[in-house]
Amino acid sequence: GAVVSQHPSWVICKSGTSVKIECRSLDFQATTMFWYRQFPKQSLMLMATSNEGSKATYEQGVEKDKFLINHASLTLSTLTVTSAHPEDSSFYICSAREGLDGYTFGSGTRLTVV
């Protein structure tokens, strides 16, 4: 089946620094990838939709200048959390769509900002 690789699995960074999270589709081409954020005991909240070769579409309330998304190829999307602060600490998950009904999730990245 389809596999999505997400790295790193966890990261601790200092407040004010930037962190990049990678999401790769290993055995299929993903023209569309999605980035979610999940706070403890809450559901997945869609942050943005990443389309290969074009600008990402951000959900309402998500700062595009803070959460930079790049989808330069059909198998790689990156999310960069810029100038991270403790309130950005969360579980970030990517998902790649294959066809109309296939959504495959990465294993998630636990970000802790200290």
Place this chain on the structure above:
Amino acid sequence: GQNIDQPTEMTATEGAIVQINCTYQTSGFNGLFWYQQHAGEAPTFLSYNVLDGLEEKGRFSSFLSRSKGYSYLLLKELQMKDSASYLCAGADYKLSFGAGTTVTVRA
């Protein structure tokens, strides 16, 4: 957009059956998904319904009624390992998740 509603918590006994209901309102519809998520892990796909009716996969079944905007996930012969959060997600051009139902299975 999507509006997904499901109960917050459910508790059941090992070996029993539990039904998790989900109602949705969508501007477009391309299917209804159910995922299982254990704490600290990514969601795992359970089922997908795009046509009305029941889809059965072993101990798990999912039902969809498009006219009622309603779905349920049925978990049979509950095992302790089924304790998890179950997420209902509606698809138009993207997946939108409900808040999740935490199922606790007790011995």
